[in-house]
Amino acid sequence: xxxxxxxxxxxxxxxxxxxxxxxxxxxxxxxxxxxxxxxxxxxxxxxxxxxxxxxxxxxxxxxxxxxxxxxxxxxxxxxxxxxxxxxxxxxxxxxxxxxxxxxxxxxxxxxxxxxxxxxxxxxxxxxxxxxxxxxxxxxxxxxxxxxxxxxxxxxxxxxxxxxxxxxxxxxxxxxxxxxxxxxxxxxxxxxxxxxxxxxxxxxxxxxxxxxxxxxxxxxxxxxxxxxxxxxxxxxxxxxxxxxxxxxxxxxxxxxxxxxxxxxxxxxxxxxxxxxxxxxxxxxxxxxxxxxxxxxxxxxxxxxxxxxxxxxxxxxxxxxxxxxxxxxxxxxxxxxxxxxxxxxxxxxxxxxxxxxxxxxxxxxxxxxxxxxxxx
Ligand code: PLP
Numbered sequence: 486x487x488x489x490x491x492x493x494x495x496x497x498x499x500x501x502x503x504x505x506x507x508x509x510x511x512x513x514x515x516x517x518x519x520x521x522x523x524x525x526x527x528x529x530x531x532x533x534x535x536x537x538x539x540x541x542x543x544x545x546x547x548x549x550x551x552x553x554x555x556x557x558x559x560x561x562x563x564x565x566x567x568x569x570x571x572x573x574x575x576x577x578x579x580x581x582x583x584x585x586x587x588x589x590x591x592x593x594x595x596x597x598x599x600x601x602x603x604x605x606x607x608x609x610x611x612x613x614x615x616x617x618x619x620x621x622x623x624x625x626x627x628x629x630x631x632x633x634x635x636x637x638x639x640x641x642x643x644x645x646x647x648x649x650x651x652x653x654x655x656x657x658x659x660x661x662x663x664x665x666x667x668x669x670x671x672x673x674x675x676x677x678x679x680x681x682x683x684x685x686x687x688x689x690x691x692x693x694x695x696x697x698x699x700x701x702x703x704x705x706x707x708x709x710x711x712x713x714x715x716x717x718x719x720x721x722x723x724x725x726x727x728x729x730x731x732x733x734x735x736x737x738x739x740x741x742x743x744x745x746x747x748x749x750x751x752x753x754x755x756x757x758x759x760x761x762x763x764x765x766x767x768x769x770x771x772x773x774x775x776x777x778x779x780x781x782x783x784x785x786x787x788x789x790x791x792x793x794x795x796x797x798x799x800x801x802x803x804x805x806x807x808x809x810x811x812x813x814x815x816x817x818x819x820x821x822x823x824x825x826x827x828x829x830x831x832x833x834x835x836x837x838x839x840x841x842x843x844x845x846x847x848x849x850x851x852x853x854x855x856x857x858x859x
Pocket of ligand 1: 599696716727729846
């Protein structure tokens with residue numbers, strides 16, 4: 486059964502259905518409408534930016550590729566002056582993503598990594614960043630390299646271990662970085678527990694939500710301060726854009742990340758913004774199909790004698806199953822598994838696939854397979 490309408494279309498698995506992720510009225514923020522009158526996220530995603538063209542009344546918003554905008558007289562101009570600082574097409578997708586995540590606003594960047602690097606600019610020398618040992622490899626590389634240059638201190642922990650919470654309280658980090666589910670074992674971190682701690686100790690809680698997208702998880706609803714995306718993945722969803730976004734829960738943080746995005750010159754291009762906005766319109770529909778397919782694949786893998794172990798949060802034996810059921814509104818469509826027979830078996834399996842492409846990335850309409858150890 487697939488839920489529709491005001492919920493996010495999530496199939497119950499093994500008798501459990503992850504929590505619905507429509508914001509509670511009390512949690513309504515930012516560009517969303519008044520509590521009680523708000524259309525569902527599905528409707529808002531489909532309609533985002535419609536009617537924005539006041540010039541010709543185009544139904545779908547036009548793309549503004551211009552790098553600059555006319556001044557009336559020296560120093561006097563309208564909403565936009567220069568596309569690095571602001572662009573109408575990019576603003577539309579930023580508003581759409583902020584709305585989907587329940588934030589007060591967002592910046593849209595040239596890649597997921599530039600979104601992440603905008604957030605690390607919030608750290609000063611001596612500040613501590615806590616990040617998961619198994620965070621995305623590119624994030625790990627950036628945090629390590631910036632820490633080695635003295636930009637800040639970085640420490641890698643296991644955020645699924647309750648002892649790490651107690652340790653973090655004494656370490657007093659400035660930024661707590663979470664990524665849940667993690668790659669490749671899809672380990673689940675309790676966002677609310679870390680967000681609570683962050684609030685207590687004055688840290689900024691950041692969640693990389695790339696693996697689930699706001700259809701399946703909304704970290705700001707659990708108390709996080711910032712959400713980061715590689716929009717390259719599910720949000721654009723067609724493997725034809727490299728982009729990123731940072732969504733903020735409060736205007737002060739938004740102003741800071743927007744300042745750095747402009748100062749560092751890492752805002753996304755209008756053309757990429759146009760494609761990404763188009764992608765967000767079908768995010769819910771794609772996610773439903775992704776997940777239904779993933780659940781079928783999980784079931785088939787579990788039945789197969791060549792498979793040693795399957796990792797997916799929908800499985801009751803998955804260590805993060807309970808937390809995922811609570812904090813996610815969908816199980817997600819990334820699956821990891823182990824084969825009997827080691828590397829040779831993996832190579833034979835990958836080479837024998839017909840409908841999966843061997844490539845890096847995730848979240849596009851095509852099915853991909855990757856072997857992270859190679
Ligand atoms: N975060 C996660 C979880 C990712 O998987 C990736 C890329 O694979 C990134 C961030 C970086 O995004 P991009 O490749 O768009 O720079």
